[in-house]
Amino acid sequence: MDIIRQEARDRGLSWNAVREAAAEVRSAEREKRERPNEVRQAAWTMATACTPASWPFWRHGFYSRWGRRIARGDDYTVIPRYDEIAQEVGWYFPEYSGDDGTERLFDFLLSPYDKLPGREEIYRKAMNLVEDQPVAEDRETETAFSITPF
Numbered sequence: 001m002d003i004i005r006q007e008a009r010d011r012g013l014s015w016n017a018v019r020e021a022a023a024e025v026r027s028a029e030r031e032k033r034e035r036p037n038e039v040r041q042a043a044w045t046m047a048t049a050c051t052p053a054s055w056p057f058w059r060h061g062f063y064s065r066w067g068r069r070i071a072r073g074d075d076y077t078v079i080p081r082y083d084e085i086a087q088e089v090g091w092y093f094p095e096y097s098g099d100d101g102t103e104r105l106f107d108f109l110l111s112p113y114d115k116l117p118g119r120e121e122i123y124r125k126a127m128n129l130v131e132d133q134p135v136a137e138d139r140e141t142e143t144a145f146s147i148t149p150f
Contacts, residue, residue, distance in 0.1 A: 004123045013130050021126035029116055036114070039093050043109055046085045062109040076106050 008018050037059075044058035054061065062079070069078050076082045086105050090097035096105040117125075 017130045018126050021129045022123050025122050025125045043085055043089050059113040067110050070110055
């Protein structure tokens with residue numbers, strides 16, 4: 001973190017502005033992953049309904065358990081109850097319903113999990129945001145009335 005702070009100083013950026021921008025970047029990154037995480041978690045919970053001990057592995061479960069078999073050329077029928085999972089997920093998440101919904105769903109579920117960027121990467125993005133913001137010009141505040149002392 002000291003390296004990041006030094007880089008901000010070298011670039012002439014306010015550390016408070018960088019910290020505020022980093023909080024916004026982190027929040028945006030989490031928000032971006034919220035819906036895909038819900039899809040992964042729901043599908044994995046349905047796929048492992050009888051084994052609750054597996055539920056914590058929703059981030060990479062499909063990829064780890066069936067990814068290699070699908071990559072070798074097997075179809076989605078190697079996943080137990082794949083059609084029920086696709087139908088149920090399509091019901092809750094309409095973007096995975098329709099004619100090609102099953103294929104899109106399992107392409108997504110069998111893809112590697114998109115992790116949150118690390119702390120340094122978030123702060124570097126924040127520094128770029130702060131650096132790209134236009135500098136506010138100092139202007140005299142204009143008031144519609146003036147107060148005179150008694």
